[in-house]
Amino acid sequence: MIRRTLGLVLAAALSSQAQAATEIEWWHAMGGELGEKVNAIADGFNKSQNEYLLKPVFKGNYTETMTAAVAAFRAHQQPHIVQVFEVGTASMMAAEGAVYPTWELMRDAGVTFDPNDYLSAVTGYYSSDDGKMLSMPFNSSTPVLYYNKTALDQVHAEPPKTWEEMGQVGQKLIDAGYKCGFTTGWQSWVQLENFSARHDQPFASNNNGFSGLDTELTFNGAAQVKHIDQLAQWQKSGIFSYGGRRSDSAPTFYSGECAMYMGSSASYAGVKNNAGFAFGVAPLPYWKSLIDTPKNTIIGGATLWTLRGHPQADYKGVAEFFNYLSSPAVQSDWHQFTGYLPITHAAADLTRQQGFYERNPGTDVAIRQMTAGQPSANSKGLRLGNFVQIRDIINEELETVWSGNSSAQEALDRAAERGNKLLRKFERSNG
Secondary structure, eight states: OHHHHHHHHHHHHHHHHHHHSEEEEEEEOOOHHHHHHHHHHHHHHHHHOSSEEEEEEEOSSHHHHHHHHHHHHHTTOOOSEEEEEGGGHHHHHHOTTTBOOHHHHHHHHTOOOOGGGBOHHHHGGGBOTTSOBOSEEEEEEOEEEEEEHHHHHHTTOOOOSBHHHHHHHHHHHHHTTOSEEEEESSHHIIIIIIHHHHTTOOSBHHHHTTTOSOOOBOTTSHHHHHHHHHHHHHHHHTSEEEOOSSSTTHHHHHTTSEEEEEEEGGGHHHHHHHOSSOEEEEOOOBOTTTOSSOOOOOOEEEEEEEBSOSOHHHHHHHHHHHHHHTSHHHHHHHHHHHOOOOSBHHHHHHHHHTTHHHHSTTTTHHHHHHHSSOOOTTTSOOOOTTHHHHHHHHHHHHHHHHTTSSOHHHHHHHHHHHHHHHHHHHHHHHO
């Protein structure tokens, strides 16, 4: 009886404590194991203090999560935090009255915050023109080259550093009996967006959209056309094989059908779990004929945006969570578990000190690739309205190249023309 009474008292005390804590709602798009890790991060924050109770809520994929947040804001039922993928950045920036910029949030909350602690190649994408962080980086990735070590050893080849070498090694693999030399995931992101950044070529005017809404797409320039045209030629010979718009082609790498695969650095765990052979990770290749020293690649993934409309006292909890999320221990654990980039220099240093990169060769390639030099206007990232729809257009037009129905120039010209109409629509809506 005494034990039961004590148990009821304890339960009531814990319940009272939970009710007293200020609830912070976080909508996210991380399912499966990533969703479980998000829950673990929230649990860790909740246990680290007793003033706030962070509640993560899975809302579907990136598009569904962003759409739900917009609808919720209009209904005055928005969460405090929402995870938004990188192509939604311009749309979030345009919603000025809805967004509480991270730099302002941290300042108002009095939480110690130094933007220089974060990787500039990551934060630059999500900062204003004067360098102020608008959202909190969370799951950032960049494309890399995965290669089958057994296959390359068989043809006595090193991982290609240039596209010129990609063609040579690819032909050796075809001659050795492989069905394809290489394939790619996320063709717009890898073969146009990151290709342009790596070769210091503009993807769009106005500093890739950073300097204004009256932006025109320029990814139909000579360098991009040359690259897509070469891929089309390699498609005919089998050196290159197109396998789908997202990561649909990854299984052809897992099976050994394709000896090389260009995909997200966050795919490392998937490759490790599915490839039945020794594999390596290398930087994305570059055309030596176009640039001597390639620029950094740009990121994918998502950040955490703070939405206005809640009591000001709540936002101290959001700031405290962002501070917790940025800590070296939390970030290095997230980085090592997921393959996403660590968002701070301290987290990368801690991961290195713990021997993770030594035990898992290649997992530091993405960081080195993104931090090799100061980003240029062309490699800082992209900030384009209606970018989700523009990517769909790019994918549609590239598929006409792979099928042999269009030349690279024709397809990219059409994609730019169609995409510019969407940019003008966005400009009219947000000008």
